[in-house]
Amino acid sequence: MPNSNSNESIFSQLEAFGHKKVVFCSDPDTGLKAIIAIHDTTLGPALGGTRMWAYKTEADALHDVLRLSKGMTYKAAITGLNLGGGKAVIIGDSHRNKSEALLRKFGRFIKNLNGEFITAEDVGTNPRDMEYIRMETQYVTGVPESIGGSGDPAPIAALGVFMGIKACIKELYGNDNLAGRSVIVQGIGHVGENLVKLLRDENAKVYASDINEDRLGQVAKKYGAEAASNNIIFDIDADIYAPCALGATINTQTIKKLKCAIIAGSANNQLEDEAVHGQMLLDKGILYAPDYVINAGGLINCYSELMGFSKKRSLQLTENIYEATRNVLKLSKAESISTIEAANKIAEKRIDDIKKVKSTY
Ligand code: NAD
Numbered sequence: 552m553p554n555s556n557s558n559e560s561i562f563s564q565l566e567a568f569g570h571k572k573v574v575f576c577s578d579p580d581t582g583l584k585a586i587i588a589i590h591d592t593t594l595g596p597a598l599g600g601t602r603m604w605a606y607k608t609e610a611d612a613l614h615d616v617l618r619l620s621k622g623m624t625y626k627a628a629i630t631g632l633n634l635g636g637g638k639a640v641i642i643g644d645s646h647r648n649k650s651e652a653l654l655r656k657f658g659r660f661i662k663n664l665n666g667e668f669i670t671a672e673d674v675g676t677n678p679r680d681m682e683y684i685r686m687e688t689q690y691v692t693g694v695p696e697s698i699g700g701s702g703d704p705a706p707i708a709a710l711g712v713f714m715g716i717k718a719c720i721k722e723l724y725g726n727d728n729l730a731g732r733s734v735i736v737q738g739i740g741h742v743g744e745n746l747v748k749l750l751r752d753e754n755a756k757v758y759a760s761d762i763n764e765d766r767l768g769q770v771a772k773k774y775g776a777e778a779a780s781n782n783i784i785f786d787i788d789a790d791i792y793a794p795c796a797l798g799a800t801i802n803t804q805t806i807k808k809l810k811c812a813i814i815a816g817s818a819n820n821q822l823e824d825e826a827v828h829g830q831m832l833l834d835k836g837i838l839y840a841p842d843y844v845i846n847a848g849g850l851i852n853c854y855s856e857l858m859g860f861s862k863k864r865s866l867q868l869t870e871n872i873y874e875a876t877r878n879v880l881k882l883s884k885a886e887s888i889s890t891i892e893a894a895n896k897i898a899e900k901r902i903d904d905i906k907k908v909k910s911t912y
Contacts, residue, residue, distance in 0.1 A: 597637025600673025658687030709745030715845025738796025829889030
């Protein structure tokens with residue numbers, strides 16, 4: 552998780568990120584130390600996962616939750632969902648410090664927000680944890696399918712990425728068929744494996760890479776992909792690079808090496824620096840599908856769960872990612888701006904437009 556190098560006051564940070572509300576939750580009895588950040592609720596209640604992480608400092612935790620919650624505002628806005636942006640972090644080691652009591656206490660803090668914030672799972676939390684939160688509040692999604700939840704979001708997230716890749720292919724080559732195209736999938740975990748399947752079903756050549764060698768061997772064999780060692784992936788001459796593991800893999804060093812025409816994957820915060828590396832990709836002529844535009848499938852699943860889960864509706868909304876990506880690419884081309892800047896503009900415009908609707912009657 553990124554470190555905060557900010558000595559700024561809390562209120563200056565809230566002002567800089569544009570937050571509406573931040574709640575600090577403390578309960579010595581259960582050891583709960585959490586921060587809930589509500590960035591913007593113009594479009595609807597703020598929805599965002601709860602991350603449990605052993606942050607080095609409280610400043611790092613605050614910085615992370617502010618950054619992530621703002622990202623959720625943009626993701627919901629560009630996906631056309633009626634949701635605002637929020638996120639929560641629980642400070643602690645998810646293997647050692649998690650308990651039913653801590654999670655239920657956290658659930659009560661969410662309950663007190665009366666629906667302004669709705670949570671879901673994230674790094675360090677899982678559907679079982681959401682079940683505990685659900686014991687105290689209805690404002691939680693991502694609960695197990697057996698109790699009416701939407702289940703594993705990874706297949707839907709992978710479908711969204713697949714749609715984003717297709718939109719990029721269409722932009723560059725005039726049709727969106729993946730047959731004969733080559734794709735490097737970095738990270739073949741929950742989302743990556745589902746993506747490999749979709750790509751292979753359409754006869755794309757797939758180079759798969761993962762630090763988990765056993766998993767890599769199994770997945771490559773199962774889908775007929777070529778296993779590629781992690782340290783050579785930037786040397787492979789492929790059409791598409793799909794980062795599906797970690798953030799910040801696109802930076803000054805890797806952009807110099809990249810040979811692909813398109814970057815489109817599920818990992819969050821792929822650009823080490825949005826402005827600098829977005830521009831570098833534009834200058835180098837690499838088409839970048841902004842991560843938050845194409846990895847919104849998980850959020851769509853949560854949204855659908857709130858509306859009374861329908862798989863059909865989730866799939867429809869996820870397929871719209873194709874059009875959303877096309878719109879971003881069009882604006883980027885028309886205004887000669889990076890694709891991330893174009894995506895931000897579209898998201899901000901939707902929020903501004905709806906703000907005007909809500910200020911009138
Ligand atoms: P995961 O933990 O199931 O899979 C990640 C995989 O990446 C693992 O197999 C891991 O071994 C591998 N990995 C880790 N470091 C690596 C490295 N340096 N090089 C190559 N492989 C590496 O996670 P996931 O649920 O598949 O999510 C993948 C990414 O997509 C994450 O960034 C996540 O935030 C993002 N995302 C996930 C969802 C979802 O629904 N799961 C939705 C939106 C975004």
